[in-house]
Amino acid sequence: MESEELIDRLTETFEAAGHRLYLVGGSVRDILLGRASPDLDFTTDARPDEIQRLAKKLRPDALFAVGAKFGTIGLAFGDRLVEITTFRSETYVPRSRHPTVTFGHSLEGDLARRDFTINAMACRGIPRDTAAIIDPFGGLADLRAALIRAVGNPAERFDEDPLRLLRAVRFAAQLGFRIERETEAAIRRSASALAEISKERISAEFTKILVAPHAAHGIRLCVDLGLMEHIVPELLEMLQMPPVKGYKDVFRHTLLVVEQIPREPLLRWSALLHDIAKPRTIGWEHGNVHFRGHERVGEEMAIEILRRLRMDAAFIQSVARIVRLHVRANSYASDWTDSALRRFIREAGDDLPALIALCRADVTSARPARVEAAQARAAELEARVAELLAREDVARLDSPLDGNELMALFGRGPGRWIGEVKSYLLEQVLDGALAPDDKARAAELAEAFLSARAEEIGEARKAGAR
Numbered sequence: 001m002e003s004e005e006l007i008d009r010l011t012e013t014f015e016a017a018g019h020r021l022y023l024v025g026g027s028v029r030d031i032l033l034g035r036a037s038p039d040l041d042f043t044t045d046a047r048p049d050e051i052q053r054l055a056k057k058l059r060p061d062a063l064f065a066v067g068a069k070f071g072t073i074g075l076a077f078g079d080r081l082v083e084i085t086t087f088r089s090e091t092y093v094p095r096s097r098h099p100t101v102t103f104g105h106s107l108e109g110d111l112a113r114r115d116f117t118i119n120a121m122a123c124r125g126i127p128r129d130t131a132a133i134i135d136p137f138g139g140l141a142d143l144r145a146a147l148i149r150a151v152g153n154p155a156e157r158f159d160e161d162p163l164r165l166l167r168a169v170r171f172a173a174q175l176g177f178r179i180e181r182e183t184e185a186a187i188r189r190s191a192s193a194l195a196e197i198s199k200e201r202i203s204a205e206f207t208k209i210l211v212a213p214h215a216a217h218g219i220r221l222c223v224d225l226g227l228m229e230h231i232v233p234e235l236l237e238m239l240q241m242p243p244v245k246g247y248k249d250v251f252r253h254t255l256l257v258v259e260q261i262p263r264e265p266l267l268r269w270s271a272l273l274h275d276i277a278k279p280r281t282i283g284w285e286h287g288n289v290h291f292r293g294h295e296r297v298g299e300e301m302a303i304e305i306l307r308r309l310r311m312d313a314a315f316i317q318s319v320a321r322i323v324r325l326h327v328r329a330n331s332y333a334s335d336w337t338d339s340a341l342r343r344f345i346r347e348a349g350d351d352l353p354a355l356i357a358l359c360r361a362d363v364t365s366a367r368p369a370r371v372e373a374a375q376a377r378a379a380e381l382e383a384r385v386a387e388l389l390a391r392e393d394v395a396r397l398d399s400p401l402d403g404n405e406l407m408a409l410f411g412r413g414p415g416r417w418i419g420e421v422k423s424y425l426l427e428q429v430l431d432g433a434l435a436p437d438d439k440a441r442a443a444e445l446a447e448a449f450l451s452a453r454a455e456e457i458g459e460a461r462k463a464g465a466r
Contacts, residue, residue: 003040004126006058006077010042010084011125013054019046021084022107022122022134029118031127032143033175042084043110043122047103048073051084071103089113108136115157115164116171116183117142117149146177154186162193165227166205173209173218184225191226203309206231210268216255219272232272232305237279244289250278253364261361266315266351270322270358273302299324318351322358325351329359330374332381339431341384345394346430356382399425400434400442409443410450417450424449 007023014021021044023031030037044051048068055063055075060082064074071086087104104110107122114120117139123132130140142149148168150157158164165187172179179187194202209218219235222228228235238251257271277297283290299320306316325348336344348355356378363374388394399422401409406418425442428434434441 003080006080006082007040007126009058010055010082013057014044014046017046017050017054019044019050019054020107020124021046022124023127024111024122025114025119028121028123028127028133029139029143032121032130032133032140038079039081039083042082043087043107044084045087045105046084047071047086051086055084107134111136112151114151115161115167117151118147118171120151142180146175147180148172148177148183149180150183150186154183155190158186158190158193162190163197163201163205165190165194165225166202166209166222166231169218169221169225169227170205170209170212172221173212173214176214176217179221187225187227191230194227194230199308199310202231203306203311206309207265207269210258210272211263211265213263215263215268216259219255219258231309234276234301234305235272238275241279241282247289248364250275256364257358257361260364261357266318266322266354267357267361269306269315269319270326270354271361273298273305273319274323274326274358274362276301276305276323295324295327318354321348321351322355325355326358326362329355329378329381330362332359332377334380336384338388341388342394342397342430345385345388346397349395352385356385397426397429397436399423399429400436400439401425401446405439406446409446417453420453421446421449 011021021042023040024043025041027037027039027041046054048065048071051073052063052065052068055073058075058077060075060077062076064076067074067083067085071088073084075082075084087106087110089102089104089109111120111122111134117137119139120135120137121139122134125132127133133140137151138149148171150164150168168179168183168187171177206222209215209222212218219228222231223236223239235251235254238254241250243249254272254275257274258268261267261271275291275294275298277294277300278291280301281291281294281297283292302320302323303316306319325344328344329348345352359378359381360375363371365371365374401422403414403418403422406421407413425434425445428442428445429436434445
């Protein structure tokens with residue numbers, strides 16, 4: 001069912017039953033902006049039980065009543081989610097995430113509790129023109145002016161839910177809007193309240209900023225308004241770095257890389273953190289600046305930052321791996337051997353595509369020739385990886401002999417020696433000196449390896465006896 005048909009049918013169904021139903025909030029905003037959205041939000045004077053009864057007439061694919069105590073019923077029509085909420089009025093306890101929710105009796109009262117004017121508009125059915133918009137707080141004018149403005153007193157709106165401090169920035173980053181002067185001042189004054197919000201909510205909201213079309217704008221706002229010290233304060237260290245003549249501004253470079261990489265959470269977080277350790281590793285040698293080991297320190301910092309933000313463990317591992325390997329990817333040269341390429345592929349694992357995407361984005365020079373050369377290098381790396389993977393399953397490469405075969409071959413029991421031999425044989429496979437299925441040659445190499453190890457141990461014992 002198309003959105004317009006669904007909106008019309010819902011409106012007709014509720015009105016036929018004597019209820020008012022309004023498309024509201026972000027749904028109205030996005031329609032007016034011509035933005036596609038799979039979700040639709042409505043508000044109504046009907047109570048949750050009545051919402052369920054009427055909604056079932058449209059035969060949704062699924063109905064969700066988990067938010068019924070807050071007045072919200074969710075419906076799914078294919079991949080489109082619809083939420084219908086009873087008019088509400090809320091009394092917040094400052095700094096509390098648990099408002100007292102009471103059902104209201106008017107649309108205006110419901111709109112008055114919303115965060116920003118562009119989200120406090122409503123209409124009956126599809127808005128065919130702006131005359132159909134119910135707009136008690138000037139949302140249309142702010143939409144035309146590309147402005148984020150709090151409904152009513154901004155300090156009160158942010159006091160009700162401090163996450164709105166970040167939501168203001170998120171809408172600015174998604175829409176490319178400015179934040180209205182008084183609203184901006186209130187954010188700056190209330191920034192410390194963000195410390196009272198759960199890390200999970202902060203990370204979810206900031207991730208939306210990162211994947212927004214104007215992410216750099218959002219990141220700068222977080223810095224300028226004092227919010228970043230409660231999100232990723234380590235980024236602020238980039239702004240405190242001394243200027244280095246002839247070397248790029250690391251903070252500005254980071255923002256450019258973020259906006260140049262595709263808008264996916266893993267890629268955007270990796271771009272944001274890929275140079276996070278440069279302020280802590282800066283050094284000079286013969287008058288030249290260097291950041292030795294920043295990828296290793298950056299890996300540790302990425303883990304600490306993302307754990308603090310309660311991110312998923314697998315996500316943290318991926319971002320950390322990409323940060324650690326990005327320097328190696330950027331240093332690819334045509335003379336890399338297949339052996340080096342195999343090791344790189346195995347170490348990158350499933351994050352290899354993301355790593356190559358960062359390699360492509362991590363070029364912010366103003367010199368076209370340098371950008372062209374870097375892009376050609378990334379393209380060659382990607383092509384060589386694809387060619388090698390087409391010939392062999394690098395991830396599955398292993399020692400031709402397993403532990404049981406080694407114990408049978410040498411008549412020895414379990415021990416650390418098995419792992420050492422298998423690692424040695426795998427290295428031979430990665431170097432191309434041993435075929436993955438050549439057990440006979442593997443046995444010869446294993447015997448030579450163990451003999452050499454025995455000699456080393458014997459020499460060490462003699463030296464210790466002296």
